Structure formats: C-alpha cells, structure tokens
Amino acid sequence: QVRLVESGGGLVQPGGSLRLSCAASGTIFEIYTMNWYRQTLGKDREWVASISGGGNTNYAAAVKGRFTISRDNALKMLYLQMTSLAPEDTAVYYCNMIRSWGQGTQVTVSS
Numbered sequence: 001q002v003r004l005v006e007s008g009g010g011l012v013q014p015g016g017s018l019r020l021s022c023a024a025s026g027t028i029f030e031i032y033t034m035n036w037y038r039q040t041l042g043k044d045r046e047w048v049a050s051i052s053g054g055g056n057t058n059y060a061a062a063v064k065g066r067f068t069i070s071r072d073n074a075l076k077m078l079y080l081q082m083t084s085l086a087p088e089d090t091a092v093y094y095c096n097m098i099r100s101w102g103q104g105t106q107v108t109v110s111s
Contacts, residue, residue: 002026004022007022008105012108012109021079024078032098034069036049036069036078038093040090051070051078087110092107
C-alpha cells in the first residue's frame with residue numbers, strides 16, 4: 001500500500017521561500033513519475049510540477065522559474081523548492097503518485 005506524507009508547509013512572507021518534502025513508502029519509488037499539486041478552497045486541484053523516475057521535470061506556467069521539483073530515489077523522497085512566493089501561491093500542496101495522494105501541507109503566503 002502506497003503511503004505519501006508531505007511536510008514543510010507553513011506561513012511565509014511574500015518573496016520568501018519554502019521547501020516541501022514528501023516521504024513515500026510501500027512502493028517501488030524510482031520507476032514512477034511523481035507530481036505536486038495544489039488546491040485552494042473552492043477551486044479544483046491544480047497540477048504544479050512533475051518529475052519522472054529519471055529526473056525529467058515539467059512545471060505549470062504559474063510556477064516555472066520559481067519552483068524546483070526534485071527527488072531522491074534512494075531515500076524515496078520528493079521535494080518542491082519554492083522561491084519568490086506570492087499570495088496566489090497560498091494553497092494546500094499535495095504529493096501524488098499515480099492514484100495515491102498524501103494528506104497535504106498548507107502553504108500560506110502573507111505579510
């Protein structure tokens with residue numbers, strides 16, 4: 001059974017940075033593409049970034065150039081380094097592998 005656990009969210013001022021982490025267990029991690037999504041209350045869940053098992057990355061236009069997705073296959077960890085954060089980045093951020101989701105971690109960007 002796949003288990004994904006996010007951490008690293010919090011309150012940050014505009015222009016600040018945060019690093020989210022996602023710990024995976026119960027699966028062969030390195031062969032799967034991993035994704036970060038985010039969701040704001042009342043809106044659909046939005047794809048943010050993805051990384052293949054081999055390290056190829058893709059980003060949503062809204063975060064390209066500010067966010068960096070990475071992974072450590074040996075540790076079964078997924079990361080999202082977020083910089084130049086803006087209030088519109090405020091959301092619950094979710095780690096995703098195929099049909100499995102973590103519980104989410106709240107990111108709030110506010111002065």
